[in-house]
Amino acid sequence: MPSPHLYDTIQDAVNYLKSQSDLSPRFGLILGTGLSGLADEITEATEIAYGDIPHFPVSTVQSHRGKLIFGKLAGIPIVAMAGRFHYYEGYSMEQVTFPVRVMKFLGIERLIISNASGSVNPAIEAGDIVFVRDHINFMADNPLRGHNDERLGPRFPDMLGTYDRQLNTQALQMARKMGIPAHEGIYLGLQGPNLETPAEYQFFHRIGADLVGMSTVPEVLVAKHMELPIFVVSVVSNKCYPLEDIKETSVEDVIAKVGETSPRLQALVKELIVKW
Numbered sequence: 001m002p003s004p005h006l007y008d009t010i011q012d013a014v015n016y017l018k019s020q021s022d023l024s025p026r027f028g029l030i031l032g033t034g035l036s037g038l039a040d041e042i043t044e045a046t047e048i049a050y051g052d053i054p055h056f057p058v059s060t061v062q063s064h065r066g067k068l069i070f071g072k073l074a075g076i077p078i079v080a081m082a083g084r085f086h087y088y089e090g091y092s093m094e095q096v097t098f099p100v101r102v103m104k105f106l107g108i109e110r111l112i113i114s115n116a117s118g119s120v121n122p123a124i125e126a127g128d129i130v131f132v133r134d135h136i137n138f139m140a141d142n143p144l145r146g147h148n149d150e151r152l153g154p155r156f157p158d159m160l161g162t163y164d165r166q167l168n169t170q171a172l173q174m175a176r177k178m179g180i181p182a183h184e185g186i187y188l189g190l191q192g193p194n195l196e197t198p199a200e201y202q203f204f205h206r207i208g209a210d211l212v213g214m215s216t217v218p219e220v221l222v223a224k225h226m227e228l229p230i231f232v233v234s235v236v237s238n239k240c241y242p243l244e245d246i247k248e249t250s251v252e253d254v255i256a257k258v259g260e261t262s263p264r265l266q267a268l269v270k271e272l273i274v275k276w
């Protein structure tokens, strides 16, 4: 639950980061599954381990590296999270979303988030890319619950216009030009860490989701709370609908499937930040 001191802890982290890098990033990137390779393409990079940043949680999942990278991507100043925090790892919602608050106060214009997901839309295949156009929150916890500091945002944030359909249209056009199978879709966020039962996949399909995943919704809620524009792209790692298409899926399968699409997604994101 947000502590009454959240605002001050954000400023501590921001002040520390400004003492380490004088770059003014235009974009923040959460390099989730699918974009982690972009970390190696950042030039003029200053890397800061999460453990060195005041009040930052530390990442535990083996496929995620835990550092904030200031630098340039395709010549554009950015700050990237190499490694993100998931609720299923045991972090509080405040911890999961703390870096988003910090990036907002570093002055970014937009937050770009990537994730891996399961598809519950029969037309969306494993390996496809989906630009998220809305979400359904099934996480049963909320980073905005508890004390609200009006300096960060309102008590009751409106969720209309959270996702920018025009940017998604541009991204879809660019994906088509680059020959990348891409869609727009609705992401349903779950706590995890288990994948879903067939009955659950069927239910999520029926209530209008295209994708299911275990991240992103908390970060989006906090971004919207602070009026920080976002862009979310998901890489489908497994197809879960119709039910006869479901296969047993391990974390290695997810990483391998996403790895096949990653280079193309990374090229696409670089093109987009240059355009924006």
Ligand code: HPA
Pocket: 116, 117, 118, 119, 190, 194, 195, 196, 212, 213, 214, 237, 238, 240, 254
């Ligand atoms: N369910 C939830 N999260 C996921 C899945 C899934 O099937 N695939 C990748 N992340």
